[in-house]
Amino acid sequence: MRFIEPNSERVSFLKNYYMNNSQMVLNRELVPWKCHRSLYLYVEGWLQNVATPTLRLRRSMAEAYMLKNIKPVICPGELIVGQPDFSPFDAEELEKFEEYKIIHSKHMPLCKGRMDHTALDYEKLLEKGVEGVVDELKARIEELDPYDGTLAERYELYQCCIIELEGVLALAENYKNYALELAENAGENEKKEYLELAEVLARVPAKPARSFREALQSIQLFTFSLFGIYSIGRPDQYLLRYYENDINTKALTPAKAQELIDCFYLQYMNNMSAWAAASFMIGGRDGQGNAVENRLTWHFLNAIEHTHTPDPNVGLCITSQTSKEIVEYACELIKKGYGQPQIWNNDGITKSMRERGYDDKASNLFTQSTCVELTPIGCSGVSITSPYINMLNIFLKAFNKCNSTMTFDEIFAVFEKDFEDYLKKVLLLENLYQLERKRNSTDPIRISAFINDCLERGLSSDSGGARYNDIEPNMLGMINVAESLNVIQELVFEKQMLTIDELKAILSSNYEGNEDILAYVRRKISHFGTDTEKTNAIAKRVADTVINLLNKFTTFRGANFVPGAFSYRDHEYHGRYTTASPDGRRAGDILADGSSPVQGYDSKGPTLSLNSTVSWQPLRFLGGISVNIKLSPSVTVEQIMALIDGYIKQNGMQLQFNVVDSDMLKDAQQHPDQYTDLLVRIGGYSDYFTKLPERLQNGVISRAQN
Amino acid sequence: MVGRIFDIQRFCTHDGPGIRTTVFFKGCNLRCAWCHNPESQSSEKQILFHMEKCTGCGRCISPSFDAESFICFNGAKELCGKDYTADEVLGEILKDKMFYDNSNGGVTFSGGECMLQIDFLAEILRLCKENGIRTAVDTAGNVPFEYFERILEYTDLFLYDIKCFDSDKHKLYTGAGNELILENLKRLLTRTQGVWIRIPIIPTVNDTIKEMKSIKSFLSSCKSPERIELLPYHTFGESKYATINRTARTFSTPDQSKIELLKAVFDE
Incomplete structure (x- = not known):
């Protein structure tokens, strides 16, 4: 019905x-x-x-x-x-x-x-x-x-x-x-x-x-x-x-x-x-x-x-008992280009939270x-996106310390160590911020009357009264790190086209004079997003590293640090100061928009893109992931339903769609007046396309259309 | 044993029921004037040349050029055709299984003419069935009937082309007469219900009521297929001809009202 x-x-x-x-x-x-x-x-x-x-x-x-x-x-x-x-x-x-x-x-x-x-x-x-x-x-x-x-x-x-x-x-x-x-x-x-x-x-x-x-x-x-x-x-x-x-x-x-x-x-x-x-x-x-x-x-x-x-940003939670009718209706809305609702794997998240x-x-x-x-709900002092961590930037600094004598695993170890050192600093700082919030919160304190168990404990939410107090740091550019490692493995270790030192030189020149290499990386490498065993394994290894390292830390209240891997607008902001990376990204370019493959690298269609995403077990990232799929308006409701079904069955987590035509988006850039009502999904939220900065607009356009 | 494949497309909705993964075999024994996959015709590997992407860097004209290992940085030259083992193809198909299961979809083997690589086709079909995947074979039918017998057991659906009824005209536009094709179809229909007849509608070639009536009258002498589909000619394939240094033969695209009119012949 x-x-x-x-x-x-x-x-x-x-x-x-x-x-x-x-x-x-x-x-x-x-x-x-x-x-x-x-x-x-x-x-x-x-x-x-x-x-x-x-x-x-x-x-x-x-x-x-x-x-x-x-x-x-x-x-x-x-x-x-x-x-x-x-x-x-x-x-x-x-x-x-x-x-x-x-x-x-x-x-x-x-x-x-x-x-x-x-x-x-x-x-x-x-x-x-x-x-x-x-x-x-x-x-x-x-x-x-x-x-x-x-x-x-x-x-x-x-x-x-x-x-x-x-x-x-x-x-x-x-x-x-x-x-x-x-x-x-x-x-x-x-x-x-x-x-x-x-x-x-x-x-x-x-x-x-x-x-x-x-x-x-x-x-x-x-x-x-x-x-x-x-x-x-x-x-x-x-x-x-x-x-x-x-x-x-x-x-x-x-x-x-x-x-x-x-x-x-x-x-x-x-x-x-x-x-x-x-x-x-x-x-x-x-x-x-x-x-x-x-x-x-x-x-x-x-x-x-x-x-x-x-707004509002509506999430439809799918369980094993959700009716076909309501999913079908949700997919009709998605097909119409509303960018809503988001799709959530309810049972998978429940399991992960337990x-x-x-x-x-x-x-x-x-x-x-x-x-x-x-x-x-109703019992949370969970602090989200605290802090934002630009993983790609950490990786690039670590990579700069590497040299041509090193193996792939040695390079990974350098990164892992730097990442851990960075976390020590940044999570201590986060704990200090939180400590100051405890003393000096500027949030309206009345929310504590609606957060269990603040009143029973006699402590405000910021003072630790809430039942759950995890902190969710957010990993930006995690996918860029995986893709960069993937490129290094193929270019340097498998095909031996370059040495580490040569690659470092190319990056420091921002690919200037090495457009051939840039083109090769962008076109010829088997990218994360095409569901190959090798690329998935690297992404999983990076995701495991995030989880394992964060598990070593506790928050100032003794709670967990649980990562997220999404972006709302930050992939644009943090991209600005991030130097050229091995994944074919030039200095200053936008980072990957959240948890999906690098924009344009999911060229073999949405099914393989989603398979790639589930391969790194995203349900562990309760701090949130945003998986963007761009589909052409000719997509059928049946196809969208099949994507949701297949993704959730494979322990996917979150999914959101842009059903828009790239040519239309380009036209909207030229004639914003005619597209005042055009909504698109960015990281985890929706916004009016014509009111976005140009770099974010281009980020949406460059995601591969299927 | 390997099969020569030139493309694997996923998330398709036009080659059978539900969501499908379509595997395109290289090599065909017809030369349809309207072919939208001209790179599928030769059974040899070919270099496709996208002139608009070429920067004239000259790397590909060096003496050490080797088509198999050469990589054009600009994507102007690409090798069309790759040899896969049946297990490799199966691996590619299985990646999508979760997505087509609920839609009643599956895999479609197309081409080219996939039946020309019958040993490989039979093997991969068998493997698909073993893995619980619904299968379809897209064929023009211009092969010995024994080939059909070899794969009947593993094929849920045949997508079977009838291009035109008159054999001379068929020969003129495709390079071969259609006696074998029609006879195979008739025999196939006695063996399985799972056949969708597909008629490409090509203006000036077969877009007449008379043509449709001839096909219909032939079909009425056969056991009835599950479905009859008309496929309007489209121009998506035209730009591909230049990449293999050929000139496309162009046709106009039929309008929707014409298609409705022709469809009506089969609904009567």
């Missing part, structure tokens, strides 16, 4: 409205967590609250001040509200803001490292409401023994959460009042809508959600209030009872529910900048391991078709925290 709803007029109108008016869409340089108005208010709040006993309390006061004073934004026709205020400053504000920026960067304690990127316990938000959680916190404070001084940190956590959550309540109140204000001046139809909206906002997120709409609104307002990137987890599970209840009582029709979800998606777009992704997963399994596939799973897929926006020590529930209920970095 297929469940597909028509697109509503409201959704088309809103999409069009946002495309022409939303600051987030028009200006892809904006980022919500640097929203000038929220920053302005935050600093103002900071300056007004000097007399707090701890900096942490002062920060929460500043946060609450910001929430209480940020101006609500409600656009015409919206059913789900909550987005940053990007309205420009007047002259006086601007002058102050210049001063505030200096205070913020020079005088307020800031810490480094990855913020947000976690998945909160939204079930708790929906069941208790913010007021319910505040009550819980107050009760916890009541219970604290005033004679026991060791409980001070506990008290601080609870008190900070209360202060911030009261800020959220004020924010919702302001939104409600603004809706009422709009209702006063509106015509008959709009008036009714604004009043309904005000009624919803009067209820949530303060109180438990009673209806499907209230649930969606509660999630949206709460998430927006965080001004960061948070995955909403598995909404087709925790929203189902609200949906079914409304359908059964006839308070809601499937079409109306679809419209609400579509509006919810569009609001995502207003809350998420370029270069980032706000995500969730659907399908998969519940906490007990039962397969999940319901009407909401369909609605959430359906919304991709209706909204066609870069091996890493996650309990049954956490290893069933995981989500991508933004692009592809995996994190358990």
Whole structure:
């Protein structure tokens, strides 16, 4: 059975409205967590609250001040509200803001490292409401023994959460009042809508959600209030009872529910900048391991078709029980070029997470925290992409120490040693960053009320209260290292066309005057991506090295370092300073985009490209991988389904498609105005093609088209 | 024993049901004027020359030039045709198995005329069946019927070309009459149901209702095949002629309405 709803007029109108008016869409340089108005208010709040006993309390006061004073934004026709205020400053504000920026960067304690990127316990938000959680916190404070001084940190956590959550309540109140204000001046139809909206906002997120709409609104307002990137987890599970209840009582029709979800998606777009992704997963399994596939799973897929926006980043989790119908529908969407949904091997990931020590529930209920970095839901202090490591750069420096007398294994050993030495330095630094976060986190502390077991342990997520605290360093250019080793093996050791010293000289000249060699490397070498035993073995050896070396380290909390191997935009940035590499890459060229073979080297088709990827056992890289497959629009749904099926059966992990024509992309570079709506997948996220820098555009074009 | 192969294409959807891997054998005993794989015709290995990629570096005209080991840095000259053992080909086919299993797909042996290398073909077909792979053989049928008998057991599907019904015309455009082809088809259909008839539609050669009716009337004298497909002529192969220093004979591409009209003959 297929469940597909028509697109509503409201959704088309809103999409069009946002495309022409939303600051987030028009200006892809904006980022919500640097929203000038929220920053302005935050600093103002900071300056007004000097007399707090701890900096942490002062920060929460500043946060609450910001929430209480940020101006609500409600656009015409919206059913789900909550987005940053990007309205420009007047002259006086601007002058102050210049001063505030200096205070913020020079005088307020800031810490480094990855913020947000976690998945909160939204079930708790929906069941208790913010007021319910505040009550819980107050009760916890009541219970604290005033004679026991060791409980001070506990008290601080609870008190900070209360202060911030009261800020959220004020924010919702302001939104409600603004809706009422709009209702006063509106015509008959709009008036009714604004009043309904005000009624919803009067209820949530303060109180438990009673209806499907209230649930969606509660999630949206709460998430927006965080001004960061948070995955909403598995909404087709925790929203189902609200949906079914409304359908059964006839308070809601499937079409109306679809419209609400579509509006919810569009609001995502207003809350998420370029270069980032706000995500969730659907399908998969519940906490007990039962397969999940319901009407909401369909609605959430359906919304991709209706909204066609870069965010949210939707992942469809495939299990051994996923129906053919829903995979077929997902493939129809992929074929249409939406770049969505991402495909995930649910059962494979669950198995891999168990091996890493996650309990049954956490290893069933995981989500991508933004692009592809995996994190358990509602209990995660996992720190993703921490840090980014340019493996190719390390490899090139190691290779420079090698000489013509060395064997392949000796070269590999030099690399391995350098890599390990590098990890010692960089992971110590990462641990120090994390230590500073523990002392001085600038994340909103109220998220700890929605991350288990922070409240029980009396520690914020940054202080180690979360149940899981792995750190996921991200390996950039891992595939370039494998390909470089592959080229060295063939050119130097098998064909003996060059010596190591000659190859080093060619690299230091950036292939100048050696275009023949460059052409040979690019065209004639049997590349990683064509599924040969030899190339796969090298990639596996490199991947094993990453895993084995990281296993030697522990984080400052004694948790695991678990690698990822994806890129969002970093393959472009880190490529800039990376010198020429043996894989036929010239100095400054872009790196491989994540976990797929080097762009253009997967020339023997997607099946061999995917076989190559599974050969290095990517399921071990819970920090996330992104596997890009580019297909021509003539591809059939059946073909896409076959790729997904074959990939998952062979223990693949993640898969995403660009179904676009290279000629069309080149045309879009020439005539961006005609392609404003063209979405492409980059590393782990989607973006508007014409708004990407040219080098990233070229990276997408150069991936082999099949 | 080795087979001479000039290409292995994966993820195909046009050579039988589902997702398929197509193995192209080198060498053919017909010379169809519209052939879109002209490099498949000679059973010898050949150097393909892509003039547009040549930078005139001159490495290939040196006295030590050896086609087997020579590597053109620009990809202007490439050797077409490689000898594989049956196990090697099987290895290549198995790489895709996971992807075609669920689609009811499999492997298709095409060419050239794959039946000309019958010993090798029989061997690789047998190996495929041993490994649970569905098999198809794409043939023009211009071979002794014993060849079919040797592979019937291992072949799930034959893709069988009928190019035109009149033997003189057949000879004019392909270099051989079609008596053997039609007789083989008739006999084959008594032995297996798994036959798809494929008729290339070439404007000015066979794109008439009369032609289709002749073919249909012949087929009605046979046991019925599983399917009849019309394959409209396309120009994708034209540029390949230059790479083997030949001039392509060009035809116009038939329009869709014409194809529908011709198809209708078989639906009546």
